[in-house]
Amino acid sequence: MxxxxxxxxxxxxxxxxxxxxxxxxxxxxxxxxxxxxxxxxxxxxxxxxxxxxVSTGWFDTSVSFGEPGYEERETVKHGLLVAAKSGFTAVAVNPNTNPVIDNKSAVEFLINKANGFATNLYPIGTLTQQSKGVEMAELYDMQQSGAIAFGDYNKPIANDNLLKVALLYTQNFNGLAMSFPKNNSIAGEGVVNEGKNSTLLGLKGIPALAEELQISRDLFLLEYTGGKLHIPTISTKKSVQLIKDAKKKGLDVTCSVAVHNLFLTDDELHDFDGNKKVNPPLRALNDTKALIKGLKDGTIDMITSDHNPIDIEHKKVEFSAAKDGTIGLESAFGVLNSVLDLETIVNCLSNNPKERFGIERSVIKxxxxxxxxxxxxxxxxxxxxxxxxxxxxxxxxxxxxxxxxxxxxxxxxxxxxxx
The missing domain is CATH 2.30.40.10 (Urease, subunit C, domain 1)
Incomplete structure (x- = not known):
């Protein structure tokens, strides 16, 4: 053709x-x-x-499809069509399926499901068995089968030693460990950003400290172990500074930000719409400004839609009971194009994520x-x-x-x- x-x-x-x-x-x-x-x-x-x-193909590093287990939310086949029509030539698929992607057979299942489509699918394996945060999963076997990184989607690794061992172990095969930036002890039962709006709305808040404390711990561990660490979907001003300082030290760390945290703030929450319940939560305007600045100066390496389909039964409920997550593939470019220049968008949707996750980069020539x-x-x-x-x-x-x-x-x- x-x-x-x-x-x-x-x-x-x-x-x-x-x-x-x-x-x-x-x-x-x-x-x-x-x-x-x-x-x-x-x-x-x-x-x-x-x-x-035209630009080099966009790669989204955090996409959730339902299959296997939650096909009513999204199948692999339909999800890849959504990605293609949204401008993405590649997606990294999170392991939050049922069962979770924590072994080589599960990785191979996803790769085989995606065979022959225009959009390439790259599985992310869990870091821990069954994504329970107790024992390390079969990381090397999963990488040999095609997994490009390892992380428990939207679940922090509470056990310090487990992450330390994972950062040491993955160095044997140049693996990339991911650590979700949230301290559950500090976050508690919070559902929105802790601040003026959480007080006005009577909703339990998640302080920025919950994210920043976890990032500080992760960076201390990385400094001790060496290895490669990726911190997905940061959302606060201080998080940007922590990662900036770590890069100046020479630590091998990258991070991403979700599209919605660049465009919306917790001022949006006054209608108690469950679609606006995301993890990490929408933050304040000073955080949004710092995230955009972090993208422009290269501190934040990549942008993700953090696309997470949730069925209506888990969204059309009381705000506190709603499941976290928003779909984002279809709206990603329209949002980014409203707040960033084209070169920054392409760099953070294509060049940087492909380089970090070991995806082949092409040039338009x-x-x-x-x-x-x-x-x-x-x-x-x-x-x-x-x-x-x-x-x-x-x-x-x-x-x-x-x-x-x-x-x-x-x-x-x-x-x-x-x-």
């Missing part, structure tokens, strides 16, 4: 065509020609869209594999249920004004468009 992208503005700092508008010819999944104008032939599949932009996210950064719209492709509809961004439009992706010799 030959596909011709007409008048595409290229966003790829590694490409000789960065910020230039070119025609791009793709034959059997390989970019064969990039030129000012390429003449179309009858057999070509031609893509000519308003203000067409001739004779390279075509791995492209396709979008239009202009125009605005109100995000509504009509924009949701996911099986579950628990979006924190309903009725928010977002900027830009995702057209789809080209990857694995497949063009998937968001109709």
């Amino acid at each position: 030959t596909t011709l992208l007409k008048s595409a503005t290229i966003i790829d700092a590694s490409s000789p065509y960065h910020q230039q508008t070119k025609d791009i010819l793709i034959t059997d999944g390989i970019i064969t020609k990039i030129n000012d104008t390429i003449t179309s032939k009858k057999e070509y599949q031609v893509l000519k869209l308003d203000n067409l932009h 001739e004779n390279e594999k075509a791995n492209l996210s396709i979008f239009n950064p202009d125009g605005s719209y109100t995000f509504s249920e009509e924009n949701i492709i996911s099986t579950s509809k628990n979006s924190i961004f309903l009725d928010k004004e977002l900027k830009g439009k995702v057209y789809g992706i080209y990857n694995n010799n497949q063009l998937i468009l968001n109709s």
